[in-house]
Amino acid sequence: MLVTAIEARPLRSLERVRVPLGPGITSIVGPNGVGKTNLVEALYFALTGRSFRTSDRRELIPFGASLARAEATVRDDDGIERRLLASVSRTEGRRHLLEGEAVDPATIARSRPPVAVFAPDRLSLVKGPPAERRAHLDGFLAARWPARGELRKRFGQALAQRNAMVSRIAAGYGSSDALDVWDAGVADAAAPLVAARAEAVAELAPAFATALAELGLEDGELVYAPRAEGDAETIRAGLRERRDADLKLGRTSWGPHLDELKLNTAGRALRKYGSQGQQRAALLALLFAEREALLQARRVIPLLLLDDVMSELDPGRRELLVARLTAGGQTLITAADEESLPAAARGSMVRMPRPGVIDAAGGDADAEAA
Ligand SMILES: Nc1ncnc2c1ncn2[C@@H]1O[C@H](COP(=O)(O)OP(=O)(O)OP(=O)(O)O)[C@@H](O)[C@H]1O
Ligand SMILES: [Mg+2]
Incomplete structure (x- = not known):
């Protein structure tokens, strides 16, 4: 195309x-x-x-x-x-x-x-909040494996339902047992999303390091830091464990909606410690890694x-x-x-x-x- x-x-x-x-x-x-x-x-x-x-x-x-x-x-x-x-x-x-x-x-x-943009004001992808990087990673998932394009949306819907139930119960409507079904819904949607993100980052990480080195920055790392890991059953149990804390907070405090995609050099976050030029290089390296993965997949x-x-x-x-x-x-x-x-x-x-x-x-x- x-x-x-x-x-x-x-x-x-x-x-x-x-x-x-x-x-x-x-x-x-x-x-x-x-x-x-x-x-x-x-x-x-x-x-x-x-x-x-x-x-x-x-x-x-x-x-x-x-x-x-x-x-x-x-x-x-x-x-x-x-x-x-x-x-x-x-x-x-x-x-x-x-x-x-x-x-x-x-x-x-x-x-x-699939279209990617490098522009000076897109540096927020590197230095902005984790939500931007999660959305970007999920965008790559959808381009790389179209069948996985729905994972983000499915999880978002399950999370919204659980959050709605958490605030209902926190407000005194209904018992906390009612959360069982929503925990399961979130866990079922979270497990494949976390697995897909992990696979995507594993595929991108070597190309990211290579591209970053070419741009003059050694020891580049792209690291996926998931909050919740494991199969749906493990994640469901994790949600169950945090239920009381969630009810106090009024929202779901653990899961892939809090994952981070880290762009590091020598173990330090470019987000916090990188110069402008280094952050630009990291953005370019990420876009290159994604482009190479897409080219190699040949779809x-x-x-x-x-x-x-x-x-x-x-x-x-x-x-x-x-x-x-x-x-x-x-x-x-x-x-x-x-x-x-x-x-x-x-x-x-x-x-x-x-x-x-x-x-x-x-x-x-x-x-x-x-
Ligand atoms: N909604 C708008 N309607 C009309 N003109 C607009 C609008 N928004 C921006 N512009 C004009 O577009 C021009 C900037 O265009 P653009 O950002 O594409 O320039 P550029 O060629 O990329 O320049 P540079 O090399 O500085 O990046 C400005 O003159 C600006 O006033
Ligand atoms: Mg311009």
């Missing part, structure tokens, strides 16, 4: 811009403020229906307008092209359509490649969006990064200056000389000025 084109029409500062994407690296080069990140955001929005910059999608609506829209063209392995269109309007909210039809999220997810071709990554790296590391990218998978890179791009990343280069304007010098890009 490949994304063959992205179109913003309109989105933020982009009035109407269409950029074709090649199978390997496509680079977008232009000065600060022309709309490069907006284009990356448009692609992410068209594929996922979300933004990686904001949780309020209405920010994507151009100033003074009432609608933002982005469309991605995806070619499947049989050569059939389909269009994914995401839109958000002030009055009607968000829509996500496949070939003009409203379909369920699972169908959309099957109709697009899908992952798409990596690298916003402004070159400015963060010295020339030697830029070369290493591009060497990794040319080894497989599809990539969109943005850069403010062409010189920061290694030669291998300039093959499929699109220039954005002025806000919202695509230079068709490459021969196949077209656009209308904003």
Whole structure:
């Protein structure tokens, strides 16, 4: 599966811009403020229906307008092209359509490649709270093993039910024995999620360490730290043991909703002790490890969006990064200056000389000025 084109029409500062994407690296080069990140955001929005910059999608609506829209063209392995269109309007909210039809999220997810983003403000994945890393890990699970995509949701539902019962009982309604069935529900949903997360991290950890070393940081470790481990029966017993404490607290105090994914160097958390540059390197290394796992599984071709990554790296590391990218998978890179791009990343280069304007010098890009 490949994304063959992205179109913003309109989105933020982009009035109407269409950029074709090649199978390997496509680079977008232009000065600060022309709309490069907006284009990356448009692609992410068209594929996922979300933004990686904001949780309020209405920010994507151009100033003074009432609608933002982005469309991605995806070619499947049989050569059939389909269009994914995401839109958000002030009055009607968000829509996500496949070939003009409203379909369920699972169908959309099957109709697009897995997509990962590196952007300066995504560092919160490394330095932010554990919940972000759990969600990210579960996202990888879903891309790597589609059948496991439901594990997170199933656990979340079981946990919500148990929590509701815990607060009912804590408020004096019903006896604590009523929790037996909810303990079992949580345990049944937790055990496969914990096992899947452990397997995913075991698969990612060596590639993470290698990629991080390549970026100049030795002794990198990706460590899964589950709260609850073992089979459903063990987890159920653990919940039973903590029941009184949970009733005092009014919520479930133990389980995979509290797991941590640790990014360390030499046993220390990059989250707490890493420099900005080291945290960036860790984010890149994690995304690379995931991409490699997906490429090796050969089920899908992952798409990596690298916003402004070159400015963060010295020339030697830029070369290493591009060497990794040319080894497989599809990539969109943005850069403010062409010189920061290694030669291998300039093959499929699109220039954005002025806000919202695509230079068709490459021969196949077209656009209308904003
Ligand atoms: N909702 C919006 N409507 C219109 N313009 C917007 C909106 N949101 C942001 N912009 C404008 O988009 C421009 C920034 O675009 P973008 O972040 O894509 O730039 P960039 O090319 O990535 O620049 P840099 O190289 O500095 O990262 C700014 O001029 C900003 O005012
Ligand atoms: Mg930018």
